[in-house]
Amino acid sequence: MDKYFVIGHPVKHSLSPEIHKMFAAQFDIEMSYETRDFEPGGFIEGMAVLRREDSPKGANVTHPFKMDAYQYCDEVTPRARKCEAVNTLIFDGNRVLGDTTDGKGFVNDVTQRCGASLTGARVLILGAGGAGRGLAAALQEEGCARIYIANRTPERAHSAGAALGCASGSFVDLISEKFDIIVNATSAAFSGAAPAVPNCVFSECSLAVDLTYAALPTPFMQLAKESGAVRVEDGLGMLVAQAAESFALWTGRMPDTKPVYEKLRAAFDASVAL
Ligand code: ATR
Numbered sequence: 519m520d521k522y523f524v525i526g527h528p529v530k531h532s533l534s535p536e537i538h539k540m541f542a543a544q545f546d547i548e549m550s551y552e553t554r555d556f557e558p559g560g561f562i563e564g565m566a567v568l569r570r571e572d573s574p575k576g577a578n579v580t581h582p583f584k585m586d587a588y589q590y591c592d593e594v595t596p597r598a599r600k601c602e603a604v605n606t607l608i609f610d611g612n613r614v615l616g617d618t619t620d621g622k623g624f625v626n627d628v629t630q631r632c633g634a635s636l637t638g639a640r641v642l643i644l645g646a647g648g649a650g651r652g653l654a655a656a657l658q659e660e661g662c663a664r665i666y667i668a669n670r671t672p673e674r675a676h677s678a679g680a681a682l683g684c685a686s687g688s689f690v691d692l693i694s695e696k697f698d699i700i701v702n703a704t705s706a707a708f709s710g711a712a713p714a715v716p717n718c719v720f721s722e723c724s725l726a727v728d729l730t731y732a733a734l735p736t737p738f739m740q741l742a743k744e745s746g747a748v749r750v751e752d753g754l755g756m757l758v759a760q761a762a763e764s765f766a767l768w769t770g771r772m773p774d775t776k777p778v779y780e781k782l783r784a785a786f787d788a789s790v791a792l
Contacts, residue, residue, distance in 0.1 A: 519548050519549060519550055520548075520549045520550075520575040520576075521549070521550050521551075521552075521572050521573065521574045521575060522538060522549055522550065522551040522552075522574060522575060522576045522577060522578075522768065523551070523552055523553070523554045523568065523572070523574055523577040523578070524551070524552075524553050524554070524577065524578040524579075524580060525554045525555075525556055525561075525564065525565075525568075525577055525578070525579050525580070525583055525587075526553070526555065526556075526579070526580035526581055526582070526583060527555050527556055527557065527558055527581075527582060527583070528555060529553045529554065529555050529580060530553055530555065532553050532580065533757065533782060534551065534553075534578055534580075534757075534761060535551045535552060535553060536782070537757070537758055537761045537778055537782070538551040538761060538765060539551060540773075540777075540778045540781065541761070541762065541765045541773035541778065542765075544771075544773050544774060545769070545771050545773070547769060547771070549575075554568060554577075556583065558582060561583050561586035561587070561590065562586075562590065565590060569609070573609075574607075574609055575608075575609060575768060576606070576607060576608050576609060576764070576767070576768040577606075577607040577609075578605055578606055578607075578761070578764055579604060579605050579606070579607060580605065584603040584604060584605055584618075584648055585602060585603055585648060587603075587604035587605070587607060587616060588602050588603050588604040588616060590604075590614065590616075591604055591607070591614050591615060591616030592613045592614050592615070593613065593614075593615050593616070594615070594616040594617070595615075595616070595617040595618070597617070597618055597621065597622075597655065597656070598616050598617050598618045600655040600682075601618055601620075601621070601648065601651055601652040601655050602648070602651075603618050603620075603648045603651075603652055604616035604617065604618055605617075605618050605619060605620055605760065605764070606618065606619050606763075606764040606767055606768075608767060608768065617764075617767060618652060619760045619761075619763035619764050619767070620649070620652050620653070620656075620756070620760050621652050621653055621655055621656020621657070622656060622759075622760070622763050623756045623757070623758075623759035623760025623761070623762070623763055624653055624656060624701075624727075624729075624756045624759070624760070625656055625657070625659075625660060626759040626762075626763075626775075627755035627756045627758075627759040627775075628699070628725065628727065628756075630759075631755050631759075631775070631776070631779065632725060632727075632749070632751060632755070634699060634724065634725045636657065636660040636661065636662050636699070637660065637661040637662070638661065638662070638663045639662050639663060639698040639699050640662070640663050640664040640666075640696065640697045640698045640699070641657055641662050641664065641665050641666070641697060641698070641699045641700075641701070642666050642668060642692070642695070642697040642699070642700045642701070642719065643657075643665065643666070643667050643668070643684075643701050643703055644668055644669070644689075644700070644701065644702045644703060644704050644713045644715065644738075645667075645669060645702065645703035645704035645705070645713070646667050646669035646671075646674040646675045646677075646678040646679075646686075647674075647703070647704070647705070649703040649729055650667060650669070650678065650703035650704070651667075651678050651681075651682065653701060653703055653729075654667055654678065654682045654684050655682060658682065658683070658684075664685060664697075665682075665684040665685065666684065666685040666686065666687070666695065666697070667679050667682070667684050667685070667686045668686070668687050668688065668689055668691065668692055668715070669686075669688070669689075669704075670688075670689060670704070670713065670714070672686075672687060672688035672691075675687060675688065689713065689714055689715045689716070690716075692715055692716055692719045693716045693718065693719075695719060696719070696721065696722040697719065697722065697723055698722065698723065698724050698725070699723070699724065699725045699726075699727070700719065700720065700723050700725075700726045700727070700742065700747065701726075701727045701728075701729065702726075702727070702728040702729060702730070702736075702738040703729050705730075706737070706738070707728070707730045707732075707736050707737060707738065710737065711737055712736075712737035712738040712740070712741040713738065715741075717741070717744075717745040717746075718745075719745075720741075720742050720745035720746045720747045721745070721746050723742065723745075723746065723747040723748065724747075724748045724749060725747070725748070725749045725750075725751065726738070726739065726742035726743075726747035726749070726750045726751070727750075727751045727752075727753070727756070728742075728750075728751070728752050728753055729753040729756060730752065730753050731752040731753040731754040731757060731786075732752060732786075733786040733787070733789050733790045734790060735750065735752070736752060739751075739752060754779065754782060754783060754786070755775075755779055758775045758778050758779045758782065759775055762775045
């Protein structure tokens with residue numbers, strides 16, 4: 519049976535094993551998919567043990583190892599090179615190929631499940647870390663009218679903006695800006711907060727998406743709703759959609775994301791109702 523893993527730290531609460539098992543069931547594919555927690559700074563050692571003991575066919579890589587995975591690969595796709603991040607490993611004999619499916623997952627979720635159009639849209643990305651830069655790179659293929667990267671530390675926004683050819687600024691600079699789609703790619707939620715952006719930035723926003731997900735609306739989702747965003751979403755849809763892209767790279771089959779998303783969403787809703 520082919521073995522797959524998701525590597526991260528911490529990773530024990532990852533939904534990826536459940537998602538990939540549901541995908542595999544759609545095609546009657548037998549595979550195992552498990553979490554592997556590597557010590558921070560221990561990516562290379564962890565990979566050596568994993569490859570020696572388990573001979574994986576593929577792996578997903580999540581926080582904080584996406585950049586380590588990028589450096590580890592023998593070959594990466596152009597989109598992974600653009601973001602300098604890898605979330606999908608494909609083991610081909612002794613060679614390791616790396617790709618990133620996060621951006622495509624976001625685009626698919628927003629356009630297909632949310633029914634939003636990116637063509638001609640003014641898009642604001644909050645956060646200039648790996649997640650924000652990855653999104654900006656993917657959105658550049660989608661015909662957006664404007665892509666703006668804003669960050670708490672403005673220098674980081676400007677260097678991401680210069681590298682990717684996007685507009686950039688601080689949160690304060692957003693006071694005179696309007697956007698159709700606003701995405702929170704910061705890790706502010708880890709401290710229980712929304713990024714400190716001016717409320718007026720949401721006044722023409724038709725869709726606000728937080729890349730983090732939870733059973734209850736995140737602080738960013740609450741801020742967006744209170745400030746006038748028409749629709750707010752968390753990152754569960756993107757999580758399922760990026761997983762589908764990884765699954766397709768490994769197996770050549772593109773799973774149906776809808777029932778998987780609906781099942782996970784229903785489980786979240788049920789956990790809140792308890
Ligand atoms: P990732 O690879 O997941 O994007 P990262 O590279 O550590 O992670 O980046 C985290 C992002 O969240 C950064 O944009 C960070 O802003 P700074 O560059 O100013 O540090 C942002 N971030 C983290 N906590 C935040 C907070 N409380 N408010 C706003 N932005 C925050």
